[in-house]
Amino acid sequence: MTIARALTVAGSDSGGGAGIQADLKTFQELRVFGMSAITAVTAQNTLGVQGIYPLSAEAVQQQMDAIGQDLGADAVKTGMLFSSEIILGVAEKLQQYKWEKVVVDPVMIAKGGAALLLEESVRALKQTLLPLAYVVTPNLPEAEILADMRIISLEDRKEAAKRLAAYGAKHVVMKGGHDPAGGDEVVDLLYDGRDFYEFRSARKETRHTHGTGCTFAAAITAELAKGRSVLDAVPVAKAFIQAAIEDSLQLGQGHGPTNHWAYRERSRAQAQMSSR
Ligand SMILES: Nc1ncnc2c1ncn2[C@@H]1O[C@H](COP(=O)(O)OP(=O)(O)O)[C@@H](O)[C@H]1O
Numbered sequence: 485m486t487i488a489r490a491l492t493v494a495g496s497d498s499g500g501g502a503g504i505q506a507d508l509k510t511f512q513e514l515r516v517f518g519m520s521a522i523t524a525v526t527a528q529n530t531l532g533v534q535g536i537y538p539l540s541a542e543a544v545q546q547q548m549d550a551i552g553q554d555l556g557a558d559a560v561k562t563g564m565l566f567s568s569e570i571i572l573g574v575a576e577k578l579q580q581y582k583w584e585k586v587v588v589d590p591v592m593i594a595k596g597g598a599a600l601l602l603e604e605s606v607r608a609l610k611q612t613l614l615p616l617a618y619v620v621t622p623n624l625p626e627a628e629i630l631a632d633m634r635i636i637s638l639e640d641r642k643e644a645a646k647r648l649a650a651y652g653a654k655h656v657v658m659k660g661g662h663d664p665a666g667g668d669e670v671v672d673l674l675y676d677g678r679d680f681y682e683f684r685s686a687r688k689e690t691r692h693t694h695g696t697g698c699t700f701a702a703a704i705t706a707e708l709a710k711g712r713s714v715l716d717a718v719p720v721a722k723a724f725i726q727a728a729i730e731d732s733l734q735l736g737q738g739h740g741p742t743n744h745w746a747y748r749e750r751s752r753a754q755a756q757m758s759s760r
Pocket residue numbers: 622623624659660661662670671672685686687688689690693695696697698700722725726729
C-alpha cells in the first residue's frame with residue numbers, strides 16, 4: 485500500500501486551532517502521513533496572539549532537509565512564514581527537492597489582528613513563492629494585497645485571480661469567507677489559468693472560525709498528496725471545512741477552533757446509512 489505524505493511549513497499555534505496543529509490534524513483525518521517544518525512559535529489561544537518567536541531561516545531549512553533527504557513528501561503546504569529570510573529559505577528548498585505540489589496559503593494577519601507576515605515581506609511572497617505555487621489560497625483581504633486592487637464584485641475576484649496567476653501560481657483558490665456581501669452563501673473561486681469554477685456552501689453564522697484557512701488549505705494539500713487533481717481536491721476540502729465549521733467545538737472564550745474530526749464522523753455515518 486502506498487502511503488501519501490504531506491509536509492507543512494508553518495507556524496505553531498499553541499491553541500491547537502490553526503497553523504501546524506490544524507494542518508497535522510487535517511492530514512491525519514484524511515489519512516495522509518503528516519510532517520512539519522516549524523517557522524515560528526506563537527503563544528496563541530482563541531482570544532488572540534500573545535507572542536511570536538520566529539525561528540532562523542537556517543532552522544527552517546534544516547527541518548525541510550531532514551524530510552527531503554529521508555522521508556520525502558508528495559505535497560507541501562506553506563502557511564505563516566513571517567519574514568523575507570524564511571520565505572527565501574523555503575523557496576530554495578522547494579526547488580532543491582523539486583517539490584511541485586506546493587499549496588501556498590499566504591497567511592498575513594491572524595483573525596485577532598496580529599501580523600503573521602512582516603509588511604516588507606509581501607514582495608518576497610509575491611516574487612519568490614507565487615511562482616512556485618501549484619495552488620495559492622488567499623482570502624479576500626490577502627488577495628487584495630497580493631493583486632494590489634480592491635475586490636468588490638465577482639469580476640474583481642476574477643481579475644485578481646488572473647493577476648496572481650500572472651505571478652506564476654498554477655491555480656488560484658480565492659476563498660469567500662470574508663465577503664461582506666456574502667449573504668447566506670460562501671463562494672470559493674478556483675482559477676486554473678484558463679477557466680473559473682465556483683464552489684458554494686451555506687454560510688454558518690459563527691465566531692468559531694479560528695484556523696479555517698489553514699484547515700482548508702491543508703485538506704487540499706492532503707488530497708493532492710494522494711494524487712488527486714486540484715479540481716477534485718477542492719470539493720473535498722470544502723466539505724471538510726464545512727463540517728468542521730458546522731460542528732465546531734465551542735472551546736475557549738473567543739474565536740474557537742473548528743472540529744477536525746467532523747468530516748470523518750459524517751462520512752462514517754453516511755457509509756453506515758447507505759449500508760443499511
Ligand atoms: N461562516 C462560514 N461558513 C461556512 N464556510 C466558511 C465560513 N467562513 C469561511 N468559510 C470557508 O472556510 C474556508 C476559509 O475561508 P476564509 O475565512 O475566507 O479564509 P481565512 O480563514 O484564510 O481568512 C473557505 O473554504 C470558506 O469558504
